[in-house]
Amino acid sequence: MTPSLAHTALRRKIAAHRPVAPSAPELEGATTHAFGRALRRAAMPFEGLGLALGQVGVDRRQALHAVIAALPDQGLAAALEDEQGRRGLIGLSAGLVDALVEVQTTGRVEATELPPRPVTRIDEALTRDFVDLALAAFAQEGQPITKRDWPARMAYGSRINDRGQINLLLPEGDYTVLQGEIGFDGVARQARFVMAMPRVELAGLADQGPEGKPTDPAWIAARDLMLAELRLSLDVVLMRLSQPLMQVDRLAVGDLIPFSLADLHEVALEDGQGRVLLHGRLGQIGGRRALRLPALPDVNAKAAAQDPSPALPDTVLSAARRATG
Numbered sequence: 473m474t475p476s477l478a479h480t481a482l483r484r485k486i487a488a489h490r491p492v493a494p495s496a497p498e499l500e501g502a503t504t505h506a507f508g509r510a511l512r513r514a515a516m517p518f519e520g521l522g523l524a525l526g527q528v529g530v531d532r533r534q535a536l537h538a539v540i541a542a543l544p545d546q547g548l549a550a551a552l553e554d555e556q557g558r559r560g561l562i563g564l565s566a567g568l569v570d571a572l573v574e575v576q577t578t579g580r581v582e583a584t585e586l587p588p589r590p591v592t593r594i595d596e597a598l599t600r601d602f603v604d605l606a607l608a609a610f611a612q613e614g615q616p617i618t619k620r621d622w623p624a625r626m627a628y629g630s631r632i633n634d635r636g637q638i639n640l641l642l643p644e645g646d647y648t649v650l651q652g653e654i655g656f657d658g659v660a661r662q663a664r665f666v667m668a669m670p671r672v673e674l675a676g677l678a679d680q681g682p683e684g685k686p687t688d689p690a691w692i693a694a695r696d697l698m699l700a701e702l703r704l705s706l707d708v709v710l711m712r713l714s715q716p717l718m719q720v721d722r723l724a725v726g727d728l729i730p731f732s733l734a735d736l737h738e739v740a741l742e743d744g745q746g747r748v749l750l751h752g753r754l755g756q757i758g759g760r761r762a763l764r765l766p767a768l769p770d771v772n773a774k775a776a777a778q779d780p781s782p783a784l785p786d787t788v789l790s791a792a793r794r795a796t797g
Contacts, residue, residue, distance in 0.1 A: 506613035514605035522657030546588035551629035568663035
């Protein structure tokens with residue numbers, strides 16, 4: 473074999489074992505899917521929120537002026553920051569801020585939307601848990617995405633009161649802008665969640681383990697197979713009742729505990745630790761009572777069909793993985 477032919481053959485062998493970067497549509501699809509899952513996971517602890525995810529979009533390599541224009545006109549705007557000090561932005565529309573405040577004060581999202589108003593410190597405090605959960609969930613969901621070009625983990629920085637100062641807080645450059653349209657079960661209100669992250673070079677990070685060594689795909693496949701066979705205890709809870717101990721002590725066989733028809737639409741599926749995984753409705757199949765779980769939104773139906781992870785939320789799978797090391 474001549475030197476030129478040997479060199480060509482060697483290059484083909486190296487190229488065959490090199491990870492293939494996803495195309496732009498594949499990367500954008502994986503990113504929007506991860507963002508949608510993160511928003512749904514962040515909403516799970518907020519009983520009564522009934523978050524219904526609509527259209528989710530991603531715009532890559534956006535200039536700073538386009539990022540500012542993408543923020544909701546009213547609502548919460550805040551700076552994000554990673555461990556290296558790189559900054560991004562997050563924006564919650566006034567409708568989402570009001571819904572998070574309402575569900576934590578009255579237990580439900582009101583049918584009538586309030587007129588826009590300035591965001592207070594109390595509003596910010598009542599929305600921080602949702603934002604922090606969304607950021608943490610997106611960091612976890614985005615970890616397997618190869619060739620991602622944003623920081624691995626962004627954290628909430630501080631609220632921005634004067635949006636005219638954003639040009640001073642964030643540098644010019646390329647940003648990835650994620651936007652999610654949000655609705656709420658039972659009401660006609662609409663809201664938006666916007667997140668912008670600076671573009672960084674993290675090529676190949678998802679292909680490596682914690683010490684920078686390539687992860688063994690056979691080990692990952694064996695672990696996923698083992699987790700798929702694990703049995704998890706799940707409880708279906710129709711309603712919860714709080715009574716004084718004296719009244720509970722008087723309960724006897726034949727006593728009736730009333731509940732309203734609304735309880736039939738708020739059945740919860742919980743894990744063994746009492747954490748709410750999904751909300752559903754009480755129904756019937758084959759003459760037996762059944763729990764009807766909500767379907768995935770159409771915007772993520774295609775991505776969900778390609779997702780090999782279990783149908784249960786990732787909180788269950790993550791807990792199992794931590795238990796197995």
